[in-house]
Amino acid sequence: MKYYDKLVFELSQKGRVGYSLPVNRFPAAPELPNELKREVSPDLPEISEPDVVRHYTNLSQMNFGVDTGFYPLGSCTMKYNPKVNEEVAALPGFTGLHPLMHAGLTKGALKVYQEMDKALAAITGMAAFTFDPCAGAHGELTGLMVMRQYHMNRGDLARTKVIVPDSAHGTNPASAAVCGLEIVEVKSLENGRVDVEALKPLLDGTIAGMMMTNPNTLGLFETQIKEITELVHAAGGLMYYDGANMNPLMGVVRPGDMGFDIMHLNLHKTFSTPHGGGGPGSGPVGVAAHLVDCLPDLRVSGFHGNFGVILRAYAYILMLGKQNLKKVGQYSVLSANYIKECLKDAYKLPIEGVCKHEFVFDGLINDGAHDEVHGATTLDVAKRLLDFGFHAPTIYFPLLFHQALMIEPTETESKETIDAFIDVMHKIAAEAAEDPRILQDAPHGAPIKRPDETAAARNPILKFKDAR
Amino acid sequence: MAGFTYFPHTDADIRAMLDRIGAGKVEDLYADVPKEFLKKGPYALPDAMSEGEVREWLGALADMNPRMKVFVGAGAYDHYTPSVIPYITSRSEFLTAYTPYQCEISQGTLRYIFEYQSMVCELTGMDISNASLYDGPTAAAEAMKMAVACTKKKTRVLLSKGLLPHVIAVVETYAKFHGVEIGCVPMVDGQTSLDALKSELAKGDVAGAIVPEINRFGIVEDHAGFADALHEAKALLVEYCDPSTLAVIKSPAEWGADIAVGDGQSLGIPLCYGGPYVGFMGVKKDYMRKMPGRIVGQTTDKDGKRAFVLTLQAREQHIKREKATSNICSNESLMALWVTVYLSLMGPEGLKEVNRISCDGAHYLKDELLKTGQFEDPFPGKPFLKEFVLKPKKFPGLLQRDLEKAGFFAALETEEGYVSFCVTEKRTKAEIDELVKIVKEG
Numbered sequence: 053m054k055y056y057d058k059l060v061f062e063l064s065q066k067g068r069v070g071y072s073l074p075v076n077r078f079p080a081a082p083e084l085p086n087e088l089k090r091e092v093s094p095d096l097p098e099i100s101e102p103d104v105v106r107h108y109t110n111l112s113q114m115n116f117g118v119d120t121g122f123y124p125l126g127s128c129t130m131k132y133n134p135k136v137n138e139e140v141a142a143l144p145g146f147t148g149l150h151p152l153m154h155a156g157l158t159k160g161a162l163k164v165y166q167e168m169d170k171a172l173a174a175i176t177g178m179a180a181f182t183f184d185p186c187a188g189a190h191g192e193l194t195g196l197m198v199m200r201q202y203h204m205n206r207g208d209l210a211r212t213k214v215i216v217p218d219s220a221h222g223t224n225p226a227s228a229a230v231c232g233l234e235i236v237e238v239k240s241l242e243n244g245r246v247d248v249e250a251l252k253p254l255l256d257g258t259i260a261g262m263m264m265t266n267p268n269t270l271g272l273f274e275t276q277i278k279e280i281t282e283l284v285h286a287a288g289g290l291m292y293y294d295g296a297n298m299n300p301l302m303g304v305v306r307p308g309d310m311g312f313d314i315m316h317l318n319l320h321k322t323f324s325t326p327h328g329g330g331g332p333g334s335g336p337v338g339v340a341a342h343l344v345d346c347l348p349d350l351r352v353s354g355f356h357g358n359f360g361v362i363l364r365a366y367a368y369i370l371m372l373g374k375q376n377l378k379k380v381g382q383y384s385v386l387s388a389n390y391i392k393e394c395l396k397d398a399y400k401l402p403i404e405g406v407c408k409h410e411f412v413f414d415g416l417i418n419d420g421a422h423d424e425v426h427g428a429t430t431l432d433v434a435k436r437l438l439d440f441g442f443h444a445p446t447i448y449f450p451l452l453f454h455q456a457l458m459i460e461p462t463e464t465e466s467k468e469t470i471d472a473f474i475d476v477m478h479k480i481a482a483e484a485a486e487d488p489r490i491l492q493d494a495p496h497g498a499p500i501k502r503p504d505e506t507a508a509a510r511n512p513i514l515k516f517k518d519a520r
Numbered sequence: 521m522a523g524f525t526y527f528p529h530t531d532a533d534i535r536a537m538l539d540r541i542g543a544g545k546v547e548d549l550y551a552d553v554p555k556e557f558l559k560k561g562p563y564a565l566p567d568a569m570s571e572g573e574v575r576e577w578l579g580a581l582a583d584m585n586p587r588m589k590v591f592v593g594a595g596a597y598d599h600y601t602p603s604v605i606p607y608i609t610s611r612s613e614f615l616t617a618y619t620p621y622q623c624e625i626s627q628g629t630l631r632y633i634f635e636y637q638s639m640v641c642e643l644t645g646m647d648i649s650n651a652s653l654y655d656g657p658t659a660a661a662e663a664m665k666m667a668v669a670c671t672k673k674k675t676r677v678l679l680s681k682g683l684l685p686h687v688i689a690v691v692e693t694y695a696k697f698h699g700v701e702i703g704c705v706p707m708v709d710g711q712t713s714l715d716a717l718k719s720e721l722a723k724g725d726v727a728g729a730i731v732p733e734i735n736r737f738g739i740v741e742d743h744a745g746f747a748d749a750l751h752e753a754k755a756l757l758v759e760y761c762d763p764s765t766l767a768v769i770k771s772p773a774e775w776g777a778d779i780a781v782g783d784g785q786s787l788g789i790p791l792c793y794g795g796p797y798v799g800f801m802g803v804k805k806d807y808m809r810k811m812p813g814r815i816v817g818q819t820t821d822k823d824g825k826r827a828f829v830l831t832l833q834a835r836e837q838h839i840k841r842e843k844a845t846s847n848i849c850s851n852e853s854l855m856a857l858w859v860t861v862y863l864s865l866m867g868p869e870g871l872k873e874v875n876r877i878s879c880d881g882a883h884y885l886k887d888e889l890l891k892t893g894q895f896e897d898p899f900p901g902k903p904f905l906k907e908f909v910l911k912p913k914k915f916p917g918l919l920q921r922d923l924e925k926a927g928f929f930a931a932l933e934t935e936e937g938y939v940s941f942c943v944t945e946k947r948t949k950a951e952i953d954e955l956v957k958i959v960k961e962g
Contacts, residue, residue, distance in 0.1 A: 064867075071867070230847045326854075328853050330851055366578075503819050
């Protein structure tokens with residue numbers, strides 16, 4: 053990757069034009085009254101088309117994507133994004149639809165929603181889905197609204213708390229707080245699973261429900277899930293399934309069968325739609341039959357959710373079909389376990405045993421610390437990986453381990469790619485043992501070295517004009 | 521069975537990996553799952569399709585939606601998309617990246633977000649922008665929560681009746697569960713009433729008010745005195761705006777707004793049945809640390825090179841967890857790129873020209889429709905740009921049906937029984953003349 057140091061504003065010259073608009077053939081409308089007119093023209097760049105194209109092409113070349121290389125970012129499911137998805141989502145028959153068109157004008161779009169509803173219900177064991185949420189966290193919030201609505205409808209207003217395991221994704225407690233729910237944390241056991249004994253005393257008439265990720269953020273299947281759902285249900289609560297980790301269960305286990313009442317899916321994780329540098333995503337929410345009535349009142353986004361993303365996911369499901377669904381889950385689990393077994397001689401594996409689609413190391417076994425030299429941290433391992441053409445795993449999450457390094461390979465990586473990653477991880481571990489400074493100074497070959505993040509926060513420069 | 525195009529695994533690969541793990545077969549990797557939960561029997565899904573079949577099937581579905589000439593806005597506008605934009609946004613370095621957690625190999629994403637933030641600040645006149653929100657209505661909901669968070673202990677937020685119905689609906693949903701009471705500011709003579717705002721403020725406990733720069737009748741509102749009234753009551757002014765129009769009408773900052781929100785869709789994003797779009801938010805500097813979403817900042821790397829990073833992360837859900845006032849994580853980054861490329865191409869002059877053509881076209885259509893004698897103008901003389909409402913003498917459903925038969929999506933009915941029209945620079949004079957002819961003959 054080559055460093056390129058321009059901002060689009062720096063290419064601007066007054067009088068340049070990058071647009072092509074039709075000739076105005078209408079009589080001039082009356083001028084706006086002066087008090088409604090803008091006083092100062094916005095200082096947007098003026099650039100010709102070729103320079104705009106070159107600028108953004110140059111920017112793109114400082115970026116790493118799934119199409120560039122292996123992206124083992126735990127809990128983000130960075131699988132291959134099929135190109136046919138992009139093609140069908142760009143069809144003018146879809147992109148030209150106004151969101152307020154009635155059903156008679158949108159039959160094809162409505163069919164996509166109906167078919168997706170059926171497919172996701174089949175995959176998850178839920179009764180029905182809403183497609184309005186635009187991302188995973190948005191789905192969580194919507195799902196929790198369903199949970200509260202259910203209790204409200206029954207006049208059970210005392211249920212204002214939600215139980216969240218300490219290993220949960222950060223969005224879980226945040227979504228609950230935004231939804232007006234109080235969070236009660238339940239601890240994990242040494243083996244990384246929810247402590248059922250610690251859960252029991254928490255269950256009373258104030259509990260609206262419990263949020264769980266299964267497999268959890270350590271990539272471990274919650275083996276006592278049956279007891280947990282039974283306990284929560286017996287106490288009058290509902291079970292929420294955070295679908296961020298659905299990938300390993302594709303075609304193998306359905307959240308509905310495990311007793312979950314509400315769930316969301318991340319179409320941009322499990323269903324192969326591109327992450328786009330942080331969205332657009334789509335976070336459809338599924339509910340069990342007894343909650344279907346709670347869905348229609350909840351308007352959480354402007355129109356019908358991110359239709360373009362839903363289309364891509366639909367194309368993916370059609371490609372997979374019932375024949376290939378199971379292999380998504382199986383191969384993602386196979387690859388994760390393989391990497392774990394190959395690397396546990398060099399990285400601390402806090403919990404032994406079979407994992408699902410991802411697993412967590414707690415840093416290096418030998419970080420190279422000696423005398424005055426500090427050992428290499430998980431951050432250093434992550435930065436060194438960039439030098440070898442790999443994206444880093446998720447780091448410092450989950451919070452249960454200080455040096456967490458969370459690896460998720462997905463089912464779309466070949467054994468050769470995975471073996472190359474394993475070799476590099478071993479090489480990095482050897483470097484750390486030899487001289488951790490190699491890692492601490494990394495990356496050496498990226499467009500930039502490590503930035504000064506403290507200065508960025510202390511003296512925020514958040515727009516072009518602040519920088520001048 | 522033959523292999524599948526997205527899975528690289530050969531039988532030999534699988535065997536070798538299982539051997540290394542010490543498992544007999546792939547199913548053994550699910551030995552920790554209680555047997556009763558392992559799905560028995562096939563999934564109720566269609567058979568796998570080939571790529572050609574997927575293409576054909578979705579092509580057929582797309583063809584079931586008739587291609588219409590769009591004369592409706594109401595929060596989604598059929599503006600022109602320069603060819604450059606989809607070309608750039610489909611570059612896989614942008615498309616297939618995730619949130620720029622590893623900044624050293626994400627400078628492309630970080631730079632365009634910084635450019636996007638700068639452009640949102642330019643258009644709105646606000647000090648600080650975040651990296652994007654889901655859409656306009658959820659951006660308004662975030663502003664509602666922010667107003668409450670910024671004015672501790674206050675629990676009411678006022679919404680103008682001039683906001684689009686879908687904006688009000690989403691804010692109300694969030695408010696209901698967030699414990700915020702919603703008050704309503706009515707319209708008088710086609711515009712949010714300052715007197716009504718003041719009397720709501722006099723009732724006390726108001727954290728802020730959300731008002732539209734251009735309301736659902738298409739009227740450009742005069743917000744003189746709004747900021748003063750709100751600030752006197754220690755409440756925040758939130759302006760909901762259509763960014764495309766901000767090149768010509770007063771910016772939120774010029775009205776004295778504390779927060780500006782809206783939907784970036786009008787900046788060249790296709791209608792696409794409502795999404796993906798992009799919500800934007802600009803705020804005054806004082807509220808920087810209360811702003812939801814990701815923010816990119818400029819700094820330097822170890823060698824002194826200009827570098828960009830995600831910053832002020834202490835505000836965000838993954839740090840604050842249950843103390844967070846927003847849960848946003850993934851946003852609409854690629855759509856922010858879409859908007860950034862759009863504004864780079866259009867510049868201030870292109871944006872003004874878009875407004876000029878749309879505004880002239882809309883006035884022409886309105887004048888011609890009034891000439892048919894089939895409408896009354898409920899708000900004569902009120903300033904508007906690309907959108908307006910009329911009161912039809914005929915039942916709106918009949919009017920819509922006649923227009924629809926001729927391929928026009930137009931005359932959307934409002935709750936008052938008006939019909940609304942919108943003209944963008946994509947609508948030609950010939951189309952408008954044809955529409956008017958149908959109305960005349962209908």
